[in-house]
Amino acid sequence: MDAPAPRRTRIQREKRDIILEAALEVFSTQGFRGATIDQIADAAGMSKPNLLYYFRRKEDIHTTLMQRLLDTWLAPLRELDDVGDPVTEIRSYIRRKLEMARDFPRESRLFANEILQGAPRIMPMLEGELKSLVDEKAEIIRGWMRAGKIAGTDPRHLIFSIWATTQHYADFDVQVRAVLGPDRGGDGRFEDAARFLEQLFLTGLLPRK
Amino acid sequence: MDAPAPRRTRIQREKRDIILEAALEVFSTQGFRGATIDQIADAAGMSKPNLLYYFRRKEDIHTTLMQRLLDTWLAPLRELDDVGDPVTEIRSYIRRKLEMARDFPRESRLFANEILQGAPRIMPMLEGELKSLVDEKAEIIRGWMRAGKIAGTDPRHLIFSIWATTQHYADFDVQVRAVLGPDRGGDGRFEDAARFLEQLFLTGLLPRK
DNA sequence: CAAATTTTTGACCGGATGGACAAACGTTAG
DNA sequence: CTAACGTTTGTCCATCCGGTCAAAAATTTG
Numbered sequence: 001m002d003a004p005a006p007r008r009t010r011i012q013r014e015k016r017d018i019i020l021e022a023a024l025e026v027f028s029t030q031g032f033r034g035a036t037i038d039q040i041a042d043a044a045g046m047s048k049p050n051l052l053y054y055f056r057r058k059e060d061i062h063t064t065l066m067q068r069l070l071d072t073w074l075a076p077l078r079e080l081d082d083v084g085d086p087v088t089e090i091r092s093y094i095r096r097k098l099e100m101a102r103d104f105p106r107e108s109r110l111f112a113n114e115i116l117q118g119a120p121r122i123m124p125m126l127e128g129e130l131k132s133l134v135d136e137k138a139e140i141i142r143g144w145m146r147a148g149k150i151a152g153t154d155p156r157h158l159i160f161s162i163w164a165t166t167q168h169y170a171d172f173d174v175q176v177r178a179v180l181g182p183d184r185g186g187d188g189r190f191e192d193a194a195r196f197l198e199q200l201f202l203t204g205l206l207p208r209k
Numbered sequence: 210m211d212a213p214a215p216r217r218t219r220i221q222r223e224k225r226d227i228i229l230e231a232a233l234e235v236f237s238t239q240g241f242r243g244a245t246i247d248q249i250a251d252a253a254g255m256s257k258p259n260l261l262y263y264f265r266r267k268e269d270i271h272t273t274l275m276q277r278l279l280d281t282w283l284a285p286l287r288e289l290d291d292v293g294d295p296v297t298e299i300r301s302y303i304r305r306k307l308e309m310a311r312d313f314p315r316e317s318r319l320f321a322n323e324i325l326q327g328a329p330r331i332m333p334m335l336e337g338e339l340k341s342l343v344d345e346k347a348e349i350i351r352g353w354m355r356a357g358k359i360a361g362t363d364p365r366h367l368i369f370s371i372w373a374t375t376q377h378y379a380d381f382d383v384q385v386r387a388v389l390g391p392d393r394g395g396d397g398r399f400e401d402a403a404r405f406l407e408q409l410f411l412t413g414l415l416p417r418k
Numbered sequence: 419c420a421a422a423t424t425t426t427t428g429a430c431c432g433g434a435t436g437g438a439c440a441a442a443c444g445t446t447a448g
Numbered sequence: 449c450t451a452a453c454g455t456t457t458g459t460c461c462a463t464c465c466g467g468t469c470a471a472a473a474a475t476t477t478g
Contacts, residue, residue, distance in 0.1 A: 009454070009455095011454080011455075012454090012455095015455090029325065029326055029327055030240070030242055030326065031239070031240045031242070031243050031322075031325075031326075032243070033239055033240070033242065033243030034240050034241070034242030034243045034326075036434080036435065036436085037435075037436065037437085038434085038435075038436095046456085047456070047457060047458090048435095048436090048437090049437085049438085049439090049456075049457065049458080049459095050455080050456055050457070052436085052437065052438085053454095053455070053456075056437085057436080057437080058435095058436070058437090087414070087415070090414065109325055112321070112325060112380070112381075113240075113325060115380070115381050115383060115384050116238065116240075116318055116321060116322060116325070116380060116381075117238055117239065117240075117243075118238055118383055119383045119384065119387075123383070123387070126383070126384055126387035126388070127387045130384075130387065130388060131387055131388050131390070134388050148416055149416065150414045150415065150416055151408070151412065151413070151414050151415065151416050153404075153405055153408050153409070153414075154401055154404075154405050156388060156389060157401060157402055157405035157406075158405070158409070158414075160374075160377060160378075160381075160385065160388075160402075161374045161377075161405070161406070161409060163377070163381075164373040164374045164376075164377035164381075165369075165370045165373045165374060167373075168369060168370075168372070168373035169369075171321070171324070171325060172321075172324050172369075172372075172373075174324060174327055174328045174332070174335070175324050175328065175335055175339075176369065178328075178332070178335035178336045178339065178340060179335070179339060179340050179343050179365060179369075180365060181340070192363055192366060193366055193369075195362075195363075196362055196363050196366035196367070196370070197366075197370070199360070199362050199413075200362070200367075200370060200409070200410070200413065201409070201413055201414055202413045202414055202415050203360065203412070203413040203415055204360070204408075204409065204410055204411045204412040204413030205296070205299065205359045205360050205362075205367075205410055205411055206296070206359065206360065206411050206412055207357055207358065207359055207360050218424075218425095218476095220424080220425075220475090221424090221425095224425090245464080245465065245466085246465075246466065246467085247464090247465075247466095255426085256426070256427060256428085257465095257466090257467090258426075258427065258428080258429095258467085258468085258469090259425075259426055259427070261466085261467065261468085262424095262425070262426075263425095265467085266466080266467080267465095267466065267467090
């Protein structure tokens with residue numbers, strides 16, 4: 001075990017949370033190199049030396065943020081399992097992922113930034129934890145395909161396409177907003193996107209005869 | 210007119226191209242703030258002051274790169290038009306976009322970085338040129354839907370999903386590689402992705418009865 | 419060739435940035 | 449109250465970074 005039980009005071013726990021919240025804001029739009037400790041300290045409402053009392057290096061903040069992120073980030077996929085109707089399972093996976101894009105856009109962008117930069121800090125996790133999770137779930141999906149419950153195709157590319165389409169609404173948010181224009185009434189972009197994705201993944205574009 | 214005819218020598222044209230090529234490499238992985246002039250000069254094989262002789266500010270390089278990018282970037286969508294079979298049109302749009310992700314991954318990442326950072330430098334273009342192009346093409350697609358040629362849905366979200374799924378292979382390349390593992394034979398990730406996307410967009414996942 | 423012009427370089431500058439440190443301040447337990 | 453411990457701050461430093469400048473080197477022009 002390489003985590004020697006960090007005994008923390010109440011204040012330490014609180015302040016560290018405030019810093020992480022501020023850092024999420026800054027890192028997710030500026031990337032690691034683009035973000036400065038001053039910006040984070042500013043956003044957290046404290047002085048730079050004070051911040052450095054809680055996290056000794058800039059990288060420590062980023063690492064901690066990344067670790068907390070990864071668990072939540074993969075949770076929706078972990079929930080996908082063999083019990084229940086395959087179509088329902090996939091439909092709710094898509095919905096959960098879309099909800100995450102809506103509720104945690106900064107986390108999505110933080111992740112996107114890291115991958116764009118070549119994943120220098122989380123490469124091992126991608127090749128280890130992530131790969132085996134995808135392999136495991138892909139096998140379940142392949143089972144559904146063999147049983148004729150859903151159409152046969154490469155399940156890993158299916159997972160990619162679900163990631164891509166849902167995270168797009170968080171990562172490319174400004175572009176989506178710019179193209180759709182001001183949100184005028186209706187039940188909003190989110191429900192529009194949810195409806196569209198459900199249709200796309202279930203029945204595609206060919207007209208129903 | 211705000212472009213007062215920049216008369217350039219042969220050397221200027223060559224060196225500027227070398228710099229832009231190097232800058233594409235650096236900006237696309239580091240983002241604007243994360244990239245340094247030294248890194249670009251290094252990659253271009255020249256000294257920093259020498260580079261600054263051809264581009265007087267870091268931002269000038271980025272702007273030039275962005276301008277050159279945008280034309281190529283939207284070309285595939287521009288090609289989508291009303292003549293020919295709707296299904297074929299959409300299928301070849303997807304293929305063209307996927308080819309761009311394969312052939313110009315750095316351009317894709319450059320664009321992604323800019324959007325992730327809130328598109329500070331290209332916002333007007335998103336709300337202007339991009340929006341009207343999407344509106345125009347969405348109207349064509351809507352026509353196809355009304356004619357019953359393809360299933361009815363929001364054409365703008367359809368365009369988003371094509372962008373998302375295809376660009377994913379460029380922007381999240383390291384993740385895709387990590388999950389798929391070493392490319393063992395076959396006709397490669399690209400053809401796999403192309404086949405998968407064609408199936409997804411045309412018929413979706415429900416099994417063909 | 420020589421003069422004029424373009425290209426390249428080394429040295430330099432001011433400001434930003436990551437981080438160290440000791441002193442001051444606050445809190446809590448005995 | 450006071451000693452011990454936890455927290456906060458001002459100051460400082462070395463390095464990095466964007467950008468300038470004058471002078472040297474190379475190239476083009478007459």
